[in-house]
Amino acid sequence: xxxxxxxxxxxxxxxxxxxxxxxxxxxxxxxxxxxxxxxxxxxxxxxxxxxxxxxxxxxxxxxxxxxxxxxxxxxxxxxxxxxxxxxxxxxxxxxxxxxxxxxxxxxxxxxxxxxxxxxxxxxxxxxxxxxxxxxxxxxxxxxxxxxxxxxxxxxxxxxxxxxxxxxxxxxxxxxxxxxxxxxxxxxxxxxxxxxxxxxxxxxxxxxxxxxxxxxxxxxxxxxxxxxxxxxxxxxxxxxxxxxxxxxxxxxxx
Amino acid sequence: xxxxxxxxxxxxxxxxxxxxxxxxxxxxxxxxxxxxxxxxxxxxxxxxxxxxxxxxxxxxxxxxxxxxxxxxxxxxxxxxxxxxxxxxxxxxxxxxxxxxxxxxxxxxxxxxxxxxxxxxxxxxxxxxxxxxxxxxxxxxxxxxxxxxxxxxxxxxxxxxxxxxxxxxxxxxxxxxxxxxxxxxxxxxxxxxxxxxxxxxxxxxxxxxxxxxxxxxxxxxxxxxxxxxxxxxxxxxxxxxxxxxxxx
Numbered sequence: 001x002x003x004x005x006x007x008x009x010x011x012x013x014x015x016x017x018x019x020x021x022x023x024x025x026x027x028x029x030x031x032x033x034x035x036x037x038x039x040x041x042x043x044x045x046x047x048x049x050x051x052x053x054x055x056x057x058x059x060x061x062x063x064x065x066x067x068x069x070x071x072x073x074x075x076x077x078x079x080x081x082x083x084x085x086x087x088x089x090x091x092x093x094x095x096x097x098x099x100x101x102x103x104x105x106x107x108x109x110x111x112x113x114x115x116x117x118x119x120x121x122x123x124x125x126x127x128x129x130x131x132x133x134x135x136x137x138x139x140x141x142x143x144x145x146x147x148x149x150x151x152x153x154x155x156x157x158x159x160x161x162x163x164x165x166x167x168x169x170x171x172x173x174x175x176x177x178x179x180x181x182x183x184x185x186x187x188x189x190x191x192x193x194x195x196x197x198x199x200x201x202x203x204x205x206x207x208x209x210x211x212x213x214x215x216x217x218x219x220x221x222x223x224x225x226x227x228x229x230x231x232x233x234x235x236x237x238x239x240x241x242x243x244x245x246x247x248x249x250x251x252x253x
Numbered sequence: 254x255x256x257x258x259x260x261x262x263x264x265x266x267x268x269x270x271x272x273x274x275x276x277x278x279x280x281x282x283x284x285x286x287x288x289x290x291x292x293x294x295x296x297x298x299x300x301x302x303x304x305x306x307x308x309x310x311x312x313x314x315x316x317x318x319x320x321x322x323x324x325x326x327x328x329x330x331x332x333x334x335x336x337x338x339x340x341x342x343x344x345x346x347x348x349x350x351x352x353x354x355x356x357x358x359x360x361x362x363x364x365x366x367x368x369x370x371x372x373x374x375x376x377x378x379x380x381x382x383x384x385x386x387x388x389x390x391x392x393x394x395x396x397x398x399x400x401x402x403x404x405x406x407x408x409x410x411x412x413x414x415x416x417x418x419x420x421x422x423x424x425x426x427x428x429x430x431x432x433x434x435x436x437x438x439x440x441x442x443x444x445x446x447x448x449x450x451x452x453x454x455x456x457x458x459x460x461x462x463x464x465x466x467x468x469x470x471x472x473x474x475x476x477x478x479x480x481x482x483x484x485x486x487x488x489x490x491x492x493x494x495x496x497x498x499x500x
Contacts, residue, residue, distance in 0.1 A: 050371055070379075077377035088368035102376045105275050160375075 001026050002158060002190055007046055007056035009039075016042050017214045019056070027188040028206035029181055033195055035236060039214040040194050041162060047192070048080060048160055049073055060158065078106050081151030083161040087143035089135040089150070095122070096131035099150045106154065121149040125179060141172035148179055152187070159184065159191040165200055177203045196236075198243060201225065210236070226250070263459050269381045270389070270455075283387035284394075291353050291388060291454070292395030296402070302348055303341065303403040307410030310335050315420045328421055329429020332411040334438070341403040342442040343490050346449035349396070350482040354457040357388060358478035361461030362471035370462070385458040389451060396450035397443050404442075441497045448493060449486050456482040 002024040009017040016039045024030040032040045045051040047058050049065060057066045060076050068076070089098050099118045103109060109117065122128050125145040135143060144164060151159060161180055165173035181204045184191040195201065201208060205222040212218075212232050220228065225237055226247075238244050274280035314331045361384055364370050373380040408430055415421045460478035464470050 048375055050374065074377035074379070077375055080375055080377075082372065082375045084368045084372060086367060088372040090369055090372070091367075104279060105376070105378060154376075 001061060002047060002192065003057075003059040003062075004043070004047060005057045005059070007043065007053045007058065009042055009046055009051060010054050015214060017046065017053070020211075020216050022209055022216060022219070024190050024192050025207055026190045027184065029184050029191045029193060029204045031193050031195060031201060031205045031208045032211060033201060033205075033208055033236070034211035034217075035196060038211050040196075040211045043211060044160060044162060044192065044194050048082065049077070078102075078154060079157040081154065081156035081159045083144065083147045083151050083159070083164055085163045085166055087135070087140075087147040089138075089143055089146055091135050093135075094131065095127070095133045095135065095138065095146050098135070098146060099153050102150070102154050117153060121153050122146075124152065124183075125149045126175075140167050141169075141175065144168065144172075144176050145179070148176070148183070152183055155187065157189055159189050161191070161193040161195075163195055163197075164193060165195065165197045170199065173197065173199060174203065180204060198237060198240065201237075262463070263455070266381060266385075266459055266462065267455060269379065270385045270458075272379060272382050274382055274386065275378060279383075280387060283383070284390045287387045287391035288395050290356070291391050292399060295349060295352060295399060298348065298352060299345060299399050299403050300406055302345065303406040304410035304413075306340055306344070307332060307336060307407030308414035310340070310407070311411030311414050312418065312420075315415060315418070325421060325425045326429030326432055328415065329411070329426040330432045331429075332408060332426075333430045333432075333434070336404050336407040336411075337438045337442050340407060341400045342445040342449065343486065345400060345403050346396075346446065346453065346486050347483055349399070350449075350453045350486060351479050353392070354453050354479045354482045355475045357454055357457035358461040358464075358475040359471055361385075361458055362464040362474045363468075365462060365464050366467055366471060381458075381462065385455070385462070388454045388458060392450035392454045393447055396446050400442060400446045441493075444497065445490065445493050448489050452485045452489060453482045456485055 004020055004022045004024075007017055007020045008015065020043060032043060034040045042051060046053045049058075053066060057064055059065065060079070063076065065073065065076055089095075090101065093101065096118055099121050100114050103114045103117060107114075118131070119128070122130065125148050127142065127145055127149065130138075130142070133142075135146070138146060159180070164176050164180060168176065177200050180191060180193060183189070193200065193204070202222050205225070208220055208222065208225055209216055210218040210225075210233055218225075218228060218230055218233050225233065228234070228237070238247050311328055311332045314328045318327060361370075364384070370380045370384070373383060412423065412426050415426055416423065457478040460474040460481070461471075464474040
């Protein structure tokens with residue numbers, strides 16, 4: 001479980017996050033949703049330590065990450081896997097080398113064991129046999145899947161996904177969403193997904209928080225968000241004609 | 254004030270860079286790769302520049318030798334001293350600041366804007382140590398090799414130009430090169446090279462690592478890296494010359 005306690009963040013005198021409190025549950029896909037520029041990515045970066053919060057604490061299973069020294073943080077970070085918006089694969093390395101990298105850096109596994117783990121991770125994301133491709137030779141969806149394979153290589157306890165579906169077609173988005181949900185349930189990890197894609201919300205959102213104007217505006221699950229009686233959430237959820245149509249159908253029933 | 258802040262940030266960056274690598278075998282592997290990128294790939298430009306610069310120094314000196322009081326070997330002597338004292342360590346470093354500095358800044362800058370550095374940090378890797386230390390080590394190992402190579406080729410270029418132009422004989426040129434040779438000048442040149450190599454790579458890494466924005470900003474950081482490392486080289490050259498040759 002990841003706990004966020006009264007986290008605030010300011011950039012150049014402008015407050016972006018206001019006293020965020022939340023617990024991200026283990027074995028569930030926890031979504032952070034909201035419109036662009038409302039602070040959801042900043043919150044995620046504060047949680048993983050890419051930004052230092054101005055106030056508040058982040059606890060990974062009761063371990064206070066915020067107050068830790070660099071070396072101690074490094075230990076926790078080895079338990080974190082992250083899928084970046086643009087996949088962030090190391091472009092000088094092959095697909096296989098990208099996945100092997102954390103294993104070579106932090107484990108004492110033999111070369112054969114590392115190879116076996118890499119092949120397993122590639123197989124898990126349906127990319128078996130694509131070991132020698134360079135990231136530039138992969139499609140957007142493949143890059144995301146390699147990103148997931150790299151993120152799970154170290155058997156993480158926590159998985160972060162920053163807009164995993166951005167730039168992907170709907171079919172590939174569903175594949176990625178399914179992978180995230182399956183991996184979360186399979187390994188009982190705490191998964192945090194930042195998204196503004198309502199399809200993802202409905203597909204995988206076990207627990208959802210809605211960030212608006214840098215504040216935690218609402219929390220619930222994928223069922224309750226449909227009926228949430230809040231103008232900001234309504235305008236977000238029913239922004240598309242498709243969702244508006246669903247609402248009309250629901251109201252008719 | 255901003256300059257002071259940037260300098261402080263640069264010193265803090267170096268304190269993180271010079272920490273123990275996570276895995277020594279990965280560090281050495283990276284260093285070998287960087288020796289190839291930074292050093293071996295610079296050999297053609299170094300060879301070309303050094304040969305022609307040596308030739309021009311020799312021809313310019315020969316064309317100015319109007320006084321009959323000056324001995325014939327002066328051309329060789331001036332080519333030798335200009336090459337060892339200034340051309341090979343300083344001018345070559347300024348050229349490498351352009352080639353290597355822009356390369357390092359744009360490589361690290363691109364990794365920053367494409368979140369590859371964030372990916373390293375999330376994994377628990379000390380990204381500064383992983384990315385920058387092998388580059389600095391490679392520069393410290395290979396820049397002296399490049400400078401010695403440059404010295405030899407510059408003097409060879411001078412000899413070739415004089416011979417082709419029929420301005421002196423091989424014996425007189427070699428006599429000039431060996432005249433008043435001071436071995437300390439080699440120490441001085443190599444010391445400068447080590448300092449300049451360190452400055453080029455660390456300043457370029459600093460500009461690349463802290464870049465914010467997109468590809469346009471990477472380009473700006475790359476230019477800034479070349480300008481600032483060149484200025485740092487000129488200042489360090491002045492200080493080192495004062496310290497080593499005049500005190």
